[in-house]
Amino acid sequence: MDKRILGKSGLEVSALGLGCMGLSFGYGPAEDHANAVSFLRKANERGVTFFDTAEAYGPGTNETLLGEALAPFRKDVVIATKFGFRNGRPAEGLDSHPDRIRQVAEESLRRLRTDVIDLFYQHRVDPDIPMEDVAGTVGELIREGKVRHFGLSEAGAGSIRKAHAVQPVAALQSEYSLWWREPEQEILPLLEELGIGFVPFSPLGKGFLTGKIDTATQFSDQDFRKSVPRFAPEALEANRALVEQLGAIADRREATPAQIALAWLLAQKPWIVPIPGTRSLTRLDENLGATSLSLGQDEIEAIDTALKAIDIKGDRYPASLQALVGR
16 A cells, blocks of 8 residues: 655655544444454555554553554554543543643553554643643653654644644644535645644544435444434435435446545545544455545546535534534
8 A cells, every 4th residue: 555654744654544443432332352353453464554543442442452453563553542531531521631641651552562652642632731731741752752753633723833833743633524624724724834744534424425324324322423413314314415426426437435535535635644444344445445546636626516516414523522623
């Protein structure tokens, strides 16, 4: 698989990474452990070298899974994890106190079976802790050799600038897809200015852009999409036009809607590295196929023109989570 470098950081990763949250958290019951370990190793065999996790996924269980699965080839992969929630539980609120950041780093190192975290993100901006203190603490961990690179997740422009002035930010992780293009307004230009890489999560709209979700889809109580306004039946019906447009473009290229959606993201900037998540090898292979699908400028413009005529309905988060975004 082709490699990409996240901004000016020098951090080289596979052009597509793997979002690992769904293997153990957020999308229903956790995957069988042995199956998950096998899946992660097969992802690496297919060229994936960038794996994304977080203390909050479990909490801790997703990191433990990755630690076991990736141990045989740890030096050949890049692992990103995150700090920022009290006791690793989003429901308990934010906590980016410097001593907590250090505690999470030590615990993540142990669970991941490694002596260094390649990319350490602040999961959400904590308004009670100055960003300068957060960046400074991660900078100390970098100088101590426990962390290689500093990242932010869902941070606003002001926070990105403050952090970057203290400790260079290697990557910003935020939602970005054909279903959510807000980063184009302010964030992408800022990242290009500062030389920061961009790691879009939910690049397939939490599954919606695959065309496999409709008003008949039932989400389990353990699937957080059940509480997401964009997945309410009325929103799914209203947004179906987007999937239909994507499907038509995919048919012309003998590709799938998911491949077109990922190829579109990869075409935006050379320092963008999406991290679609899946538990299925079939879906993984489909996603990886997007890395060899090159969209021409005329096709990109046609996609943009088609999407401008579609009014996307529904918020991407319930209100409680939306309040944590863009600070």
